[in-house]
Amino acid sequence: MLLTWLLLCPLIGMLIILCLPKSWVWAIRCVALVATGCALLLGVIMLRDFQPSAIGIQFREHASWIPQINAFYHVGIDGLSVWMVLLTALLGFLACMASSSIAERHKEYFALYLLLEVGMLGTFVALDLFLFYVFWEIVLVPMYFLIGIWGGGRREYSAFKFFVYTLAGSLFMLLAILALYLRAGTFDMLQLAQLGHTFDANFGRLVFLGLFLGFAIKVPVFPFHTWLPDAHVDAPTPGSVLLAGVLLKMGGYGFFRISYPICPEAARYFAWAMAGLGMINIVYGAFVAMAQTDFKRLVAYSSVSHMGFVLLGLASLTPAGFNGAMLQMFSHGLLTGGMFLLVGVLYERTHTRDLSAFGGLGARVPVYAGFLIFFSLGSLGLPGLSGFVAEFLSMLGAFNVWRWPTVVSSIGIVVAAAYMLKVIRQILLGPLNERWKALTDMTWWERLTLIPLLVVVLAVGVYPMFVLRLQDATIQQLLRHIDR
Numbered sequence: 001m002l003l004t005w006l007l008l009c010p011l012i013g014m015l016i017i018l019c020l021p022k023s024w025v026w027a028i029r030c031v032a033l034v035a036t037g038c039a040l041l042l043g044v045i046m047l048r049d050f051q052p053s054a055i056g057i058q059f060r061e062h063a064s065w066i067p068q069i070n071a072f073y074h075v076g077i078d079g080l081s082v083w084m085v086l087l088t089a090l091l092g093f094l095a096c097m098a099s100s101s102i103a104e105r106h107k108e109y110f111a112l113y114l115l116l117e118v119g120m121l122g123t124f125v126a127l128d129l130f131l132f133y134v135f136w137e138i139v140l141v142p143m144y145f146l147i148g149i150w151g152g153g154r155r156e157y158s159a160f161k162f163f164v165y166t167l168a169g170s171l172f173m174l175l176a177i178l179a180l181y182l183r184a185g186t187f188d189m190l191q192l193a194q195l196g197h198t199f200d201a202n203f204g205r206l207v208f209l210g211l212f213l214g215f216a217i218k219v220p221v222f223p224f225h226t227w228l229p230d231a232h233v234d235a236p237t238p239g240s241v242l243l244a245g246v247l248l249k250m251g252g253y254g255f256f257r258i259s260y261p262i263c264p265e266a267a268r269y270f271a272w273a274m275a276g277l278g279m280i281n282i283v284y285g286a287f288v289a290m291a292q293t294d295f296k297r298l299v300a301y302s303s304v305s306h307m308g309f310v311l312l313g314l315a316s317l318t319p320a321g322f323n324g325a326m327l328q329m330f331s332h333g334l335l336t337g338g339m340f341l342l343v344g345v346l347y348e349r350t351h352t353r354d355l356s357a358f359g360g361l362g363a364r365v366p367v368y369a370g371f372l373i374f375f376s377l378g379s380l381g382l383p384g385l386s387g388f389v390a391e392f393l394s395m396l397g398a399f400n401v402w403r404w405p406t407v408v409s410s411i412g413i414v415v416a417a418a419y420m421l422k423v424i425r426q427i428l429l430g431p432l433n434e435r436w437k438a439l440t441d442m443t444w445w446e447r448l449t450l451i452p453l454l455v456v457v458l459a460v461g462v463y464p465m466f467v468l469r470l471q472d473a474t475i476q477q478l479l480r481h482i483d484r
Contacts, residue, residue, distance in 0.1 A: 002046055002059050003075045003125050006085070007118055009039040010092070014114035022107040029100070032110040036093040036117065043089035050082050052470045055477050057127065057190070071130040071187050075122075079474030080256050080326065083467060084124040084249055087333045090456075091245040092117045094449045095238035098341055101348055102150060102236065109150060112142035113238070120246050124253060129177050129187040132258070136173075139247065140166055143239065151234040158227075158234035165217050165227040173214025173254075176207045180262065193261035197484060201265055208266035211259045218251030221311065222280045225304050232300035233353075237344030240296070244303050245337035249329045252310045256326070256478070260314070264482040268317065275315035275402040281308025282412035290419040295346070295353040295427075298419060299339045302379060305412050306332050306387075312402070312409060313394035317482060321397020322475045323468055328390035330467060331378075331460060335387055338375040338453045342368070345446055346427075349439055355423065360432030365441040369428050371450050378457050380420040381413055386460035 013035025017028050050058060057076035065073045077085060095113075102109050115138065122135030140163065148159030181187055183203065184195050196204070217224045228248075232240050260267045285305030292298035306328065313325030345368060347353055362369040378385040381392075391413065398406045460467055 001061065002042060002049075003077065004061055006039055006042045006046070006089070006125070007075075007121055009042065010035050010114040010117040010121070014111045014118070017107060017111045017114070020107065022105075025106045028106050028110050032096050032099070032114060033093075035114055036089075036096040039117065039121070040089040040093040043086045046077070047082065047086055050077070050470060052079075053473060055473050060127075065128075065131070069130070069181075069187075070185065072128050073131060074128040074188065075125040075131075076127050077125055079471035080253070080478075081124045082470055083326070083330045084253055085121060087249070087330055088117070088120045088124060088246050090452065091241055091333060091337050092120070094337070094341070094452060095241040095245075097445065097449045098241065098344065099236075099238045100445065101344070102238075105149065109146070112145050116142040116146070116242065120242070120250070123250050127189050129180065129189055129192070129258070131187075132189070133170075133174060133177060136250065137170060139250070140170070143243065143247065146239045147231055147235045150236045151239070152236075153234045154230070155234045158230040161227045162231040165224070169214040169217035169224070172210045176210030176214070179203070179207055179210070189258060189262070193481065196262045196264050196481075199263070199265075201269075204263040205266045205269060208259055208263040208270060211254065211263070212270075215251040215254035215259065216277075218254070219248060219307050219310070220251070220304065221277050221307075222284055222304070225281075225285075228304060229297050229300040232303075232340075233294065233296050237340060237347075240340040240344070241337045244300070244340055245333040248303060248307055249333060252307065252314075252325065252329050255314055256322075260482060261478060264484070267482055271315045271317060272402070274311050275398065275405045278308045278311030278313075278315055278398075279405040279409045281305060281311060282409040283308075283415075286412040286415035286419070290415055290422070292419075293355050295355055295423070296340070296343045297353075298355070298423065299336065299343060302339075302416065302419070303332070303336055305416060306336070306379070306391075308409065308412065309391050309394040312398045312406065315405075316394075316397040316401045317479065318397040318401065319472070319476060319479060320393050321401075322479065323472060324390055324393025324395070324397055326471050326475065327386070327460075327464065327467055328394055331386035331390040331457070334453050334457050334460075335375055335378045338371070338450055338457070339379060341446075341449055341453075342372050342375060345442060350436065355426040358427040358433060358436070359430040360428070361436060361439065362428035364432060364436060364439055367442045367447065371442070371447075371454070372427065373424060374454060375457075376420040376424055378461075380417045384458075384461045386457045386464070389461060389464040
């Protein structure tokens, strides 16, 4: 029942909040914190009890749900999902702490926030395609309202664009799911994976393409990425943290959990396209990020670039590439979550994200400067931090298979270093802009939202084995299944 309780924690929190008077702001915040904190605690217990050497699904729960269509409440985790669940629970709790900046309509905000966490967690534990699709769609609704009501700038336009893009992708994914159900008569992902090699090539490729459109928009893969910068820029800080830290990972996870096991022949057939798109994402995203003057938009485009390493690792179909891609999803969630929290801290004090408006803040706000330097160096892939290990493994796996795309992709690493150092220079170095001479440093509450991310980024960078040993057995099994 561990995974069911993991889903119930934010759901119960949401129901309690809906029963509270809207004027009880303090109580609403406490309930949200307790609910996300309990989910995080269950995530840590799950990690403690997870058996790294065991191949297959753990903590499985199976119950009849809609027998008329053979749909089940079927949840479980393996090496592909264990870190995604923990990442979701961790960022869900930290972003809830960062939600103290929300100043209006607290009851609706925290109820939607907890519903969003239910959808995200459910997506990573579902083993039934119908259940997976329900959780996938649940995520769409609360995020739309979080951007559209509590966002800034062109929030309604950005929320609408986010909704339309992801819904369009979901419809293609739904068609692929229906095709699989009509062919195999089941929504069970494990059974469909076993039948994967029996599907004829054309059917498998069509299903792969349908799933690809759904997942590619979420990743986001070029040219389906245009919703991302607008959504990030106009979302409230906690929304940006979850959008970059978790929602983008749902697309990459979909490739690992559904596309590759169920359509193994198509995964090999389209590997060249995945490598090419990964290369474009890395280089294009890096150069566009370099050209940005808005801090938040720069971090958003850097996400487009960094998620390209996930595609490159997937395209390699090698143990190193797959391990790198999975680790990159986990590492990127930590680093980008930290960067968006830092953008939010600066924006709340200055009400601007224009990089040219800053300068000399290193001496004025030393604690903020320390965090910004740490997460910027992690994002540019400094050895000793999690980003380096993830990108190195992805490129190592891809190099012998897709040599030229990998070589070209390395340009993105150089450009990433340039735009991250540009951020440090424009915000922290040079003469102090007199507008910010009274700027205050980070509060203890704000520091507490970043310290856990800093510790995990450092731990993964120094000793990545504690992540890799949990996912490697499942990845080896998946590769054997694809090569069979």
